[in-house]
Amino acid sequence: MPARICHARAIALVLGCASLALAVSVPAQATGRGHGHHPGIDRAVLAQGDGWAAADGSTTGGAAATPDHVYTVSNRAELIAAFEEAGDAPKIIKIDGTVHGNSDAAGTPIDCAAYQTDGYTLDRYLAAYDPATWGRDEVPSGPLEDARLASAELQKAAVNVYVPSNTTLVGVGKDATVIGASLQIRNVSNVIVRNISFEDTYDCFPQWDPTDGVTGHWNSEYDNLVVYGSDHVWVDHNTFSDGDRPDAGQPRYFDELYQQHDGLFDIVKGADLVTVSWNVLKNHDKTMLIGNSDGAGATDSGKLRVTLHHNLFKDVNERAPRVRFGQVDSYNNHFVATTGSVYGYTYGIGSKSQLVAEHNAFSLGAGFDQAKILKKWSESSLTAADNYVNGRRTDLIAVHNAGVPAEQLTAGAGWTPVLRTRIDHPRAVPGLVDRGAGAGRLR
Numbered sequence: 001m002p003a004r005i006c007h008a009r010a011i012a013l014v015l016g017c018a019s020l021a022l023a024v025s026v027p028a029q030a031t032g033r034g035h036g037h038h039p040g041i042d043r044a045v046l047a048q049g050d051g052w053a054a055a056d057g058s059t060t061g062g063a064a065a066t067p068d069h070v071y072t073v074s075n076r077a078e079l080i081a082a083f084e085e086a087g088d089a090p091k092i093i094k095i096d097g098t099v100h101g102n103s104d105a106a107g108t109p110i111d112c113a114a115y116q117t118d119g120y121t122l123d124r125y126l127a128a129y130d131p132a133t134w135g136r137d138e139v140p141s142g143p144l145e146d147a148r149l150a151s152a153e154l155q156k157a158a159v160n161v162y163v164p165s166n167t168t169l170v171g172v173g174k175d176a177t178v179i180g181a182s183l184q185i186r187n188v189s190n191v192i193v194r195n196i197s198f199e200d201t202y203d204c205f206p207q208w209d210p211t212d213g214v215t216g217h218w219n220s221e222y223d224n225l226v227v228y229g230s231d232h233v234w235v236d237h238n239t240f241s242d243g244d245r246p247d248a249g250q251p252r253y254f255d256e257l258y259q260q261h262d263g264l265f266d267i268v269k270g271a272d273l274v275t276v277s278w279n280v281l282k283n284h285d286k287t288m289l290i291g292n293s294d295g296a297g298a299t300d301s302g303k304l305r306v307t308l309h310h311n312l313f314k315d316v317n318e319r320a321p322r323v324r325f326g327q328v329d330s331y332n333n334h335f336v337a338t339t340g341s342v343y344g345y346t347y348g349i350g351s352k353s354q355l356v357a358e359h360n361a362f363s364l365g366a367g368f369d370q371a372k373i374l375k376k377w378s379e380s381s382l383t384a385a386d387n388y389v390n391g392r393r394t395d396l397i398a399v400h401n402a403g404v405p406a407e408q409l410t411a412g413a414g415w416t417p418v419l420r421t422r423i424d425h426p427r428a429v430p431g432l433v434d435r436g437a438g439a440g441r442l443r
Contacts, residue, residue: 089166293324
């Protein structure tokens with residue numbers, strides 16, 4: 001392997017090239033940084049029958065990796081170099097410590113100013129597109145918008161990290177973290193992601209759109225994890241959040257929240273055969289899309305088959321998930337909305353969706369309306385049986401239809417899930433999931 005490799009030519013002036021010394025490890029403890037990490041976790045494969053990712057074959061990731069394709073990495077440059085060296089061969093990439101997406105060649109975090117180009121600053125952008133002078137009828141255009149776009153492209157080259165086929169990406173111990181990077185599982189197959197905390201994939205350059213809604217909105221890019229056009233993906237025992245930069249703590253410009261985050265974890269563009277198990281998704285607004293457009297039938301029809309089980313969704317506003325097209329099986333998840341948090345809805349019923357939501361538990365704080373657990377976006381039916389809200393068995397469809405009479409939902413998703421290895425009673429789900437879900441809790 002060359003001693004020096006440039007991984008992001010679009011930002012070479014900012015990040016430069018990295019001198020890499022990849023640690024090839026056999027087994028994990030040989031690196032001297034195992035932190036009690038059990039070697040068996042590295043080569044784990046998805047159990048037979050465990051959700052949609054177990055259909056049409058199985059999901060094995062890099063379990064068959066040879067010793068020279070087992071890597072321990074601790075920064076972005078090492079992570080990308082390991083992906084590039086192994087290519088599509090089976091590989092195990094172990095993240096030890098914290099990987100920063102927004103970082104220089106040495107792995108040191110950098111701030112948004114490092115990407116600013118062509119005269120962009122936020123102050124100048126705000127002055128140029130203040131509705132008092134720019135108006136509210138047209139999206140921004142001209143030199144400052146061009147400068148924002150150019151700056152955003154520099155950040156994009158640092159933030160997006162592309163995962164090849166036949167990969168197991170696994171955190172070492174209890175504190176493996178990826179901050180400010182968007183892992184892109186794009187048009188590949190057979191990927192496993194486990195035991196990692198994904199935090200704060202933030203956009204330095206949100207766009208102001210005065211035409212978005214009645215008052216305009218700030219729109220941002222990047223999700224912590226994206227499964228795009230890929231199949232056989234297992235995402236297990238991870239934690240997704242905005243970390244130390246929650247949107248609620250951001251300033252307001254033009255009387256709108258300067259929102260720097262998009263989704264936490266999206267599954268889109270014909271992705272298929274995905275199992276999402278024992279993860280924590282917390283403290284976020286737009287949480288998870290399964291299918292991102294009503295007009296994507298050409299790529300999404302017959303795809304987007306996803307299983308969600310034993311996940312904790314805590315204090316998320318919406319999209320947990322919002323579903324289009326796919327046969328989505330969501331069971332034994334725990335949805336928590338604590339008093340004082342912002343809560344819009346849990347399940348979004350979208351175009352041609354076939355959602356089965358069963359055996360889930362909902363813990364809603366005082367004042368939250370159970371009728372809003374479901375949100376109708378399009379005319380699609382769903383199955384919603386044996387769900388418990390605050391300890392009581394609740395017919396989610398009936399409660400929704402009574403509380404939101406203008407948006408009637410009908411029962412019957414039209415299919416019956418069979419790829420389930422265990423079904424826990426919904427009353428047991430809060431205790432099981434809250435104790436067992438998330439990064440650092442693999443056994």
